[in-house]
Amino acid sequence: MMSEKLIALWNGSLAGRRKNYSALHVELYPKLFMYASKMLHDDDLVDDLLQDLFVKFWENRGKIGPIKNVEAYFYRSTRSMVLNHIRLKKHRDSKLIHMSAPEHVFSTEDIIISNESNSLTKELVLSALNRLPAKQREILNMRFYDELSYPQIAKVLGIRYQSVINHVYRAVQSLRQASELSALYAA
Structure with a gap:
């Protein structure tokens, strides 16, 4: 009705x-x-x-x-x-944080090395994330990028709280086992 x-x-x-x-x-x-x-x-x-x-x-x-x-x-x-x-x-807040004065002054070489290292790490993480199932990627994005709690994610997606926890656990396990990432952090 x-x-x-x-x-x-x-x-x-x-x-x-x-x-x-x-x-x-x-x-x-x-x-x-x-x-x-x-x-x-x-x-x-x-x-x-x-x-x-x-x-x-x-x-x-x-x-x-x-x-x-x-x-x-x-x-x-x-x-x-x-x-x-x-x-x-979150994007606006991160811009405000980056606009504040730096606490330390780094040399040009330090900055270049750091940027190259961060760029490589980012590429490896994105590659590993893209191999995750779509649902796990969506839930990780909501949890870590959007900073939603597990109950909020469950409510938004219409799934059980425990399912959200299981998806996050499996995704993190998959990322830990990704060969590129394990090689990166083994050194």
Whole structure:
């Protein structure tokens, strides 16, 4: 029954009916707010992101077609917005850290050697990561790049907490056994 109501509101919104759009917003906003709040823990930010999501939906409604599961569409969209926000914030924060004054002054040779070593290490790690199964890569990215907790990852992906831990464990084991990486750190 709820699914049919959401589909009717969705179709009305796509047709440009503001009442349907408002009703869709009223129906979905509380659930999406709770979902995003579990990942961000900042109610004002969550509110801003969800308002942006609904505005983008309204502005792009002419480009969107009918869907079977309206709720899932908005949950996926919310997840994407939250993860994009986390990535951008992390990127901005890392830029601020790099802008601070250096504590030590290194010689040009030290910097060149360090950059070459870091570049080689990065290439080897990326090569090993690319050989991991897609699900393990996604979970590692969420855990270490996006800095999401295991429960947050489980919630976002809709899988059990233990499955997330198992994926991370297997991925790390695979990386440890990667011949390029083991040779790099054996020296």
